[in-house]
Amino acid sequence: MYAKYFKHFENVENLGGKAWQHAMNLDVIEQMAINDCSLHCFHYQQMFEMLFKYLLEVHSKHSLYSRTHKLNNLLEELIEYTPFKTDQTKYRMSLQVITVYAEEYRYNFLIDCDGYRDSIQIANELLKELLLFHA
Numbered sequence: 041m042y043a044k045y046f047k048h049f050e051n052v053e054n055l056g057g058k059a060w061q062h063a064m065n066l067d068v069i070e071q072m073a074i075n076d077c078s079l080h081c082f083h084y085q086q087m088f089e090m091l092f093k094y095l096l097e098v099h100s101k102h103s104l105y106s107r108t109h110k111l112n113n114l115l116e117e118l119i120e121y122t123p124f125k126t127d128q129t130k131y132r133m134s135l136q137v138i139t140v141y142a143e144e145y146r147y148n149f150l151i152d153c154d155g156y157r158d159s160i161q162i163a164n165e166l167l168k169e170l171l172l173f174h175a
């Protein structure tokens with residue numbers, strides 16, 4: 041599913057291409073029987089982070105983005121520095137959950153997979169908005 045969304049970035053040598061790589065990993069992970077969703081969360085967060093940074097690089101006046109890994113902050117930057125507009129309050133909690141859970145993956149903590157899945161349902165709506173913005 042995610043590789044289809046990122047088909048435009050296939051094998052591109054920039055941050056969009058990195059987002060595509062994480063999208064490919066997500067599709068592989070979704071085909072496996074893994075109870076712990078931490079690995080999925082890590083790649084999902086990275087896919088979003090690379091997409092945000094790519095969009096900031098391409099659509100902002102100075103082609104700059106911050107070094108943060110926090111998806112909420114990157115969304116705020118995108119809204120402030122590019123023509124992209126959305127109701128960020130709709131996505132704030134989901135992006136925060138994904139960011140925190142991805143950080144917990146790095147420390148090998150188990151995450152609440154049901155809460156994570158709820159968050160990605162909401163974040164997928166934002167993903168579609170972002171890809172439409174770039175098209």
